[in-house]
Amino acid sequence: MAKRPPVDRRQFLAGSAGAMGAAFFRGAPLDALASQIALPESQVWDAGQVRHLLPTVSESRILLKVSFERALSDTPTLRIGARSFPGRMNDTRGSFWQFSATGLDAGTTHSLSLVAANGSSLCEPWSLSTFPPAEARPDRFRLLFFTCAGGPEGTYAGIGQRRGNLPTVIRNRLLRRALSFNPDAAVANGDHIYWDLHRWSGQLTGALSPRAESSNFDFAGSVFGTSNEAALILAAGPQIVPVYGTDFRSTPVFFLQDDHDHWENDAAGAFPVAWFQLQLARATQQLYYPEFLPEANRPMGLPWSSSSDRGDLSESFGTIRYGNLAEVLLYDVRRTMTLGPTAVFVDSNVEEWLLSRTTSPGVRHVIHAPSNPMGWSAGKWGEWYPDILDSDARRLTTAVPKAFWQEGWLRQHDRLVDAMSGMRARSPLVVSGDLHAIGAARMHRAGTLDLAANPVTTVLSGPVGTSPGGFPSVVRGVGSSPPSHLDLDESVPPIEEHGFTLVDFLPDRMVLSLFRWDVKSQPVGAIDDLQPFYTTELSTP
Numbered sequence: 251m252a253k254r255p256p257v258d259r260r261q262f263l264a265g266s267a268g269a270m271g272a273a274f275f276r277g278a279p280l281d282a283l284a285s286q287i288a289l290p291e292s293q294v295w296d297a298g299q300v301r302h303l304l305p306t307v308s309e310s311r312i313l314l315k316v317s318f319e320r321a322l323s324d325t326p327t328l329r330i331g332a333r334s335f336p337g338r339m340n341d342t343r344g345s346f347w348q349f350s351a352t353g354l355d356a357g358t359t360h361s362l363s364l365v366a367a368n369g370s371s372l373c374e375p376w377s378l379s380t381f382p383p384a385e386a387r388p389d390r391f392r393l394l395f396f397t398c399a400g401g402p403e404g405t406y407a408g409i410g411q412r413r414g415n416l417p418t419v420i421r422n423r424l425l426r427r428a429l430s431f432n433p434d435a436a437v438a439n440g441d442h443i444y445w446d447l448h449r450w451s452g453q454l455t456g457a458l459s460p461r462a463e464s465s466n467f468d469f470a471g472s473v474f475g476t477s478n479e480a481a482l483i484l485a486a487g488p489q490i491v492p493v494y495g496t497d498f499r500s501t502p503v504f505f506l507q508d509d510h511d512h513w514e515n516d517a518a519g520a521f522p523v524a525w526f527q528l529q530l531a532r533a534t535q536q537l538y539y540p541e542f543l544p545e546a547n548r549p550m551g552l553p554w555s556s557s558s559d560r561g562d563l564s565e566s567f568g569t570i571r572y573g574n575l576a577e578v579l580l581y582d583v584r585r586t587m588t589l590g591p592t593a594v595f596v597d598s599n600v601e602e603w604l605l606s607r608t609t610s611p612g613v614r615h616v617i618h619a620p621s622n623p624m625g626w627s628a629g630k631w632g633e634w635y636p637d638i639l640d641s642d643a644r645r646l647t648t649a650v651p652k653a654f655w656q657e658g659w660l661r662q663h664d665r666l667v668d669a670m671s672g673m674r675a676r677s678p679l680v681v682s683g684d685l686h687a688i689g690a691a692r693m694h695r696a697g698t699l700d701l702a703a704n705p706v707t708t709v710l711s712g713p714v715g716t717s718p719g720g721f722p723s724v725v726r727g728v729g730s731s732p733p734s735h736l737d738l739d740e741s742v743p744p745i746e747e748h749g750f751t752l753v754d755f756l757p758d759r760m761v762l763s764l765f766r767w768d769v770k771s772q773p774v775g776a777i778d779d780l781q782p783f784y785t786t787e788l789s790t791p
C-alpha cells in the first residue's frame with residue numbers, strides 16, 4: 251500500500267474526533283490533551299482509509315464493522331491468510347461495510363488485511379485472535395466491561411469546568427487505559443448513543459425532543475435510502491466513530507443495546523419501543539458495531555433479535571464462550587419486555603436459554619451480563635424492581651406504586667438469581683450496564699429467596715461518557731440504592747464517577763478489578779496511571 255506517514259495525532263483529532271472538540275477547546279487545551287493520549291501502537295499503525303473498525307469473534311468466525319473516509323463504489327475484501335471474504339455494504343452510499351469470515355481455525359491469531367477492489371490496501375494489516383474451541387482448557391481470560399460511552403461530546407477546560415458528556419478525547423483516554431491492561435475481549439453494555447426522540451419528563455412528556463426536531467425523521471419512512479439515513483448518521487456517528495476509531499481492531503467487542511440505543515430513555519410507556527425506533531436501533535447496529543455471532547448453545551430463533559437478510563446473527567442476545575473456562579450470557583431486556591398479566595423482561599424462550607446455560611455443567615464460570623442492572627435501583631421505570639423516587643424524602647420507596655411497572659419482571663429476576671445461586675460449584679456473578687455508577691455487592695436475599703449459601707455478586711461496570719446531569723443523584727436527586735426486595739451487602743456502594751471493570755477468569759477463581767476516575771477532582775492525566783481502586787476474588791468451591 252502507499253504508506254502514509256504515521257498518523258499525526260493533532261491532525262487526526264482536528265480532522266475527525268476533535269473537530270467539534272477543537273472548537274470547544276480553542277486550541278491549547280486540546281493540544282495538551284491530544285499530545286498525552288496514551289496508545290503508542292496507534293501512532294505506528296496506519297489506519298489508511300478506515301475511519302472506524304469494530305470486530306467481534308467466536309471460535310471459528312470474525313465479523314467486522316468498518317466505515318471508510320470515502321465511499322467505495324466497488325466491493326472491498328477482507329483477506330485472512332490465503333482466503334478472501336467480500337464485504338457487504340451496510341449503508342446505501344458505500345461508506346459502511348461489514349466483513350464476515352467463517353471456517354477459521356480456533357484459538358489462533360490471524361493476520362487481517364482490507365483491500366479495495368483495485369487491489370490497494372485500505373489500511374495496514376493487523377492481527378485478531380479467534381477464541382479457543384469450546385473443549386479447550388485455557389488458563390486465563392480477561393474481559394473488559396463498561397457502559398454508557400455515548401452522548402454528543404461536551405466541553406472540558408479543566409477541573410470543575412466541564413459541560414455535557416465527556417469530550418471524545420477523554421473517552422478515548424479512558425478506553426485506552428482500559429485496553430492497556432490487554433483484555434482478551436470487551437463488553438460495551440448499552441447506551442452507545444444518546445439521541446432520545448421523545449421528552450420523558452415535564453409537561454411535554456411524550457412530545458418530540460429538540461434532538462428529534464433537529465433530526466426531522468420521517469417516522470413512517472424506511473431508515474435506509476431516505477433522508478432518515480443521513481439523519482441517523484449525523485446523530486449517531488459522532489458518538490461512536492471517534493470514540494472507538496480503530497483502537498479495538500485487535501480486541502473483539504460485544505455491544506449490547508439498551509434503552510438509549512433504541513433512541514429513547516427508560517421512562518414509563520417508552521417500551522415496547524415504537525416500530526420506527528426499533529428500525530433505527532437495528533440500523534445503528536448494522537452500521538457501527540457487530541451483532542452477536544451464533545454459538546452452539548444459544549438457540550438461533552430467539553425472538554426480536556434478528557434481521558433475516560443478514561443471516562444467523564443475533565441483535566440482542568450474545569454469548570462469549572472461551573473454551574471451558576468462561577461463558578458470558580449477554581442479554582438486552584428492552585426488545586422483549588412486555589406489559590400485562592404475563593409481563594416479562596425477556597421472552598420465555600430467552601429465559602429458557604439463560605436458565606439452561608446457567609444450570610448446565612461443563613463450563614467453569616457462567617456469568618450474566620444483562621443490559622439492566624441487578625442489585626440497584628435508580629427509581630427508573632424499566633427496572634427489575636418496583637422502587638420509585640419519593641422526591642420529598644429524597645429516597646427510593648415502594649410505598650408509591652410505580653406506574654406501569656410489572657410484577658412479572660421481578661418474578662423473572664428471581665428465577666434467574668435463584669438459578670445462579672443454585673449452582674453451588676460456581677460463584678454467581680452479574681456485571682451489568684445502564685446505571686451511571688461503579689459498584690459491587692453481594693445479594694443474600696431476593697424477596698423470599700434465601701441466597702446466603704451462595705450469594706450472587708453483582709457489579710456496576712462503570713460509565714465512560716456520562717454528563718454531570720446523567721448521574722442518578724443529579725437527575726433524580728438520589729443515588730442508586732439497593733431495592734427493598736433485596737438484602738445487599740455493598741462492598742462498593744455505587745460511585746458516580748467514570749470508570750470500567752476488568753474480570754479475570756482463572757480455573758479456580760474470578761478476579762474483579764474496578765477502576766474509577768473523578769472528572770470533578772482529578773486531572774485528565776491521572777487516567778493514564780489508573781489502577782484498580784477495588785479488587786476482589788470470587789473463588790469457586
Ligand SMILES: [Fe+2]
Nearest residue numbers: 441508509684
Ligand atoms: Fe440505559
